[in-house]
Amino acid sequence: MLSRIDHVGIAVASLAEAIPHYEKAFGLKVVHQEDNERQGVREAMLLVHSGEAGNSYVQLLEPLREDSPVGKFLAKRGPGIHHIAYGVADIDSALAALTETGFDLVNKTPVHGTAGSRIAFLHPKGLGGVLTELVEAAEGH
Numbered sequence: 457m458l459s460r461i462d463h464v465g466i467a468v469a470s471l472a473e474a475i476p477h478y479e480k481a482f483g484l485k486v487v488h489q490e491d492n493e494r495q496g497v498r499e500a501m502l503l504v505h506s507g508e509a510g511n512s513y514v515q516l517l518e519p520l521r522e523d524s525p526v527g528k529f530l531a532k533r534g535p536g537i538h539h540i541a542y543g544v545a546d547i548d549s550a551l552a553a554l555t556e557t558g559f560d561l562v563n564k565t566p567v568h569g570t571a572g573s574r575i576a577f578l579h580p581k582g583l584g585g586v587l588t589e590l591v592e593a594a595e596g597h
């Protein structure tokens with residue numbers, strides 16, 4: 457079902473402060489930046505690797521509001537790894553298969569993700585305390 461690690465989502469207080477650290481430490485480059493109102497985040501994608509199965513990124517996440525998943529996470533736990541996202545070729549069939557097994561889905565149908573992707577979150581409870589996202593990337597991402 458899973459084709460790659462698409463991204464690691466990292467909660468930060470400020471993109472402007474965090475991005476230069478990643479650029480300097482690893483020579484990564486921001487290839488996409490976007491505000492996602494529904495998710496309450498301003499996010500930056502830094503490309504790590506392009507492979508046959510698709511791309512892998514670091515996703516830096518700054519909250520747009522305190523009362524958002526990343527805003528609440530920062531207040532409770534401080535900055536750090538917020539979620540891991542796996543690439544899938546077909547998110548509809550992946551979600552259908554997970555529903556069949558009675559899995560606890562945050563999103564039962566895909567929602568809008570970064571750069572035109574279709575995404576869905578799985579609850580951390582069922583996955584060792586790790587918030588997990590599935591990503592069906594848009595063509596070319």
Ligand code: V0V
Pocket residue numbers: 465492495497499515517525526528529532538539541562568569570573575577579580585586587589
């Ligand atoms: C909360 N919890 C987490 C967590 N956030 N555990 C692991 N990783 C996280 N990131 C735990 C928290 O410690 C509590 O555990 C429990 O879940 C309930 O926490 P809460 O603060 O009361 O939060 P809830 O229940 O209101 O919401 C938690 C969920 C929420 C996971 C349901 O954060 C959510 O819907 N997340 C999915 C959307 C999202 O994260 N969007 C931002 C990224 P205890 O204390 O009860 O044990 S957007 C993105 O990645 C995009 C756009 C993209 O990739 O394209």
Ligand code: CO
Pocket residue numbers: 463465515539541589
């Ligand atoms: Co993400």
